[in-house]
Structure formats: structure tokens, C-alpha cells
Amino acid sequence: MASSGKTGGGEVYVEFVVQGGFMKATAIDPTTGTEASVMGPSGAARAALADAAVRKLRYVLGKKDGLGKKSGGT
Numbered sequence: 001m002a003s004s005g006k007t008g009g010g011e012v013y014v015e016f017v018v019q020g021g022f023m024k025a026t027a028i029d030p031t032t033g034t035e036a037s038v039m040g041p042s043g044a045a046r047a048a049l050a051d052a053a054v055r056k057l058r059y060v061l062g063k064k065d066g067l068g069k070k071s072g073g074t
Helices: 046-066
Strands: 002-007 008-017 022-028 035-041
Touching: 008 046, 022 046, 035 046
Parallel strands: none
Antiparallel strands: 002 008, 008 022, 022 035
């Protein structure tokens, strides 16, 4: 089952797959095709897993854009 919603960065698709006692939520950026997945118990709230997957996707996209680089050095 897939759903879509607007986030701060645009549209993101979220897919849920139940595998035994676990549920996998995958957030997909339709522009780049980048995916990020999280796992949780099958009884977990889908909204909570979707939120975690979208946050992970934003992190991954930020790393690709160079926004996730840590500044520092001596």
C-alpha cells in the first residue's frame, strides 16, 4: 500500500510492507528516485513510521547535496 503527501521539500511517496511481525516503511523522492526505509513492529502507528522514513529520506538527500557535511578541522 502506498500513500503520498506533501512535505517541506515537495512530494514524497510512502510505502508500507508488513513482513511477519514487522512493518517496513519506505519513503521515496519521486524526483530523484532516492529511497529511505525504516522498520518497526507491525502494530506500530503508520504515521510514526512514515514520519521516521521521511526524516531519514531528508537526511539522505541532504547528504547527497552536501548539506550533511560536518564543518570542522584544525
